[in-house]
């Protein structure tokens with residue numbers, strides 16, 4: 001770091017937002033060089049993922065999965081969950097909201113962590129905490145992520161409903177809950193809330209199914225799974241209003257006051273002790289000082305495949321660019337972004353695929369840790385047909401020796417979407433117990449454009465759940 005004539009501190013690279021995407025962009029941009037990087041964070045280094053999203057949610061879901069597996073294994077006597085112990089284990093995965101280990105990691109990479117809220121106040125210039133001015137010699141990377149979106153439904157905001165941070169960081173288990181939304185956060189949080197002892201849970205879903213971005217069978221199986229756990233599912237449900245006479249700001253994850261009454265079109269009004277709003281995300285670009293012409297209609301900051309905005313010196317990685325709101329994709333973009341910044345700093349051409357985030361376009365993998373799990377990569381049959389591809393599909397139930405051995409009640413379904421012209425895989429979806437680990441093989445096949453003829457020689461081991469790959473290829477012969 002050196003002082004310039006106007007006393008602004010200078011770094012080669014400034015990254016705004018210390019979530020998984022920002023951390024990786026900073027690290028890759030300066031790796032193995034003398035370049036300097038500042039990482040500005042106004043909450044906790046590690047971001048939404050570490051403390052309020054991926055880590056706590058998965059820590060809350062796993063005990064329910066283990067219990068379900070044990071209850072469905074002859075010869076194993078399964079007890080019940082201990083909610084306080086589950087919450088304590090969740091807290092250990094979020095380091096009780098202590099980010100010192102992440103700061104130590106940044107230090108070890110040569111990244112300087114600066115605490116405070118950052119705002120762009122000029123070309124390559126950032127002001128932190130309203131007064132500290134810093135300037136980037138080369139690049140500014142925006143990695144500010146998203147926050148939970150709360151719809152304008154009458155009475156909803158005034159009711160102080162839970163958003164994803166409350167659901168993942170719950171301290172109290174409400175007896176009656178309404179979950180608004182039918183996407184990933186809604187399905188996963190409904191699952192752990194029921195596991196932890198919520199007695200009445202109603203999902204208010206405006207669409208006709210759950211997980212609408214996936215193959216329809218996946219949402220159907222997840223709906224069946226949630227109903228089996230005791231959820232009431234209202235589809236095509238229009239939430240018209242909420243009344244909560246006694247809302248109280250009791251803190252994150254505590255019940256926010258007295259009961260609330262929900263008015264859903266076509267239903268009798270019903271009362272709950274807490275509302276979980278899981279209706280998508282809003283990009284954290286408001287008040288950030290980004291030229292409004294660079295933002296799209298929803299406030300995201302789009303980039304090209306080098307993660308560069310039209311401003312050249314300004315980059316965006318992770319949720320905030322709206323390309324794929326997933327930690328692993330944000331980190332992937334960050335690796336590309338850091339490599340691009342390094343190459344430009346060293347005068348190297350951006351030759352080669354590592355400088356282009358091509359997987360964002362139709363090759364994104366995702367696991368929904370619902371019960372059953374949904375693991376998918378690439379595009380759905382509908383997306384393929386809509387884009388004019390000559391599509392062939394193959395579907396089978398996951399009923400192989402490996403699955404029946406893993407759990408007595410194993411059930412699941414798999415589907416491949418194939419481009420008939422090139423005989424390659426465009427998409428794959430697996431729904432079932434523990435299918436999360438199946439998707440990487442599909443990701444390799446999709447990204448590598450492996451011909452299905454060649455997959456015939458990728459022999460799955462016996463007896464594993466992966467044998468479903470053989471069944472899928474056999475079904476296609």
Ligand SMILES: Cc1cc2nc3c(=O)[nH]c(=O)nc-3n(C[C@H](O)[C@H](O)[C@H](O)COP(=O)(O)OP(=O)(O)OC[C@H]3O[C@@H](n4cnc5c(N)ncnc54)[C@H](O)[C@@H]3O)c2cc1C
Pocket residue numbers: 016017018019020021022040041042043044045046047048049050052053054055057058116117118119143144145146164168185284288317318319320324325326327328329330
């Ligand atoms: C409940 C839930 C569960 C999820 N589970 C998964 C999962 O299992 N797997 C998965 O892949 N994805 C999951 N996601 C999505 C995942 O959390 C995000 O994709 C990921 O966190 C995005 O990383 P990011 O670095 O872009 O942003 P974030 O993690 O949101 O980090 C952005 C950081 O920027 C900081 N910041 C914002 N504005 C400023 C500013 N002006 N100045 C300084 N700092 C600022 C914020 O404090 C934050 O720390 C989940 C999301 C939710 C809500």
Ligand SMILES: NC(=O)c1ccc[n+]([C@@H]2O[C@H](COP(=O)([O-])OP(=O)(O)OC[C@H]3O[C@@H](n4cnc5c(N)ncnc54)[C@H](O)[C@@H]3O)[C@@H](O)[C@H]2O)c1
Pocket residue numbers: 151152180181182183184185186188205206207211212278279280281324325326366367368369
């Ligand atoms: N396991 C994982 O990978 C994981 C887990 C959680 C979240 N995430 C990611 O985080 C992001 C946010 O998840 P999410 O579930 O909040 O968003 P989502 O986009 O997946 O689902 C939003 C849901 O809310 C509904 N909705 C939107 N506006 C509404 C309104 N005004 N009224 C009623 N319903 C409304 C939508 O129809 C949809 O069902 C997603 O991109 C998701 O992929 C990933």
